[in-house]
Amino acid sequence: HVRPSVETLRALYNGAAVLLHPSRSEGWGLVPMEAAACGAAVVSSANPGILEFLDEDDSVSCAPVGDGEALGARAVQLLSDPARRRRQAEAARAAVARFDLAQTSALFLDLLQTYA
Secondary structure (H helix, E strand, C coil), rough: CCCCCCHHHHHHHHHHCCEEEECCCCCCCCCHHHEEEECCCEEEECCCCHCCCCECCCCCEEEECCCCHHHHHHHHHHHHHHHHHHHHHHHHHHHHHCCCHHHHHHHHHHHHHCCC
8 A cells, every 4th residue: 555755745735725625524634634734724614523633713714514605605715815824824734743644644544444
C-alpha cells in the first residue's frame, strides 16, 4: 500500500483556496486536517470529527449537516474575503500542527485495510 508523503499532500492541496467538505458524518476528519495542514481554508459540515481539532469560526467555517445552501454561502464568504481566508487557514494550520500528519494518515490507511 502506498502512503502519501507530506510533500505529495501539500502539492495536491496547494492549489485550493478553500476545501469544501460536505460530509454527513465524519469520525476522523482526515481530509480537512490534511487541507488545513497544507494551508487551505476549510468549509465543512459541522461534524464532531472535524470540530475536535478545528475551532468553529476561528479555523473552520461550518454549516449544519445536510444544509448545502449554508455550506455554499460560507464558501462564498471565504472566497470573497482573502484576509479572512488567510487568517482562518493560518489558525487551522496551527491547530493541526500538534498532530503528526504522516503518522495519522498511516494509521487511518491501516484501519481502512483492516476493516474494509
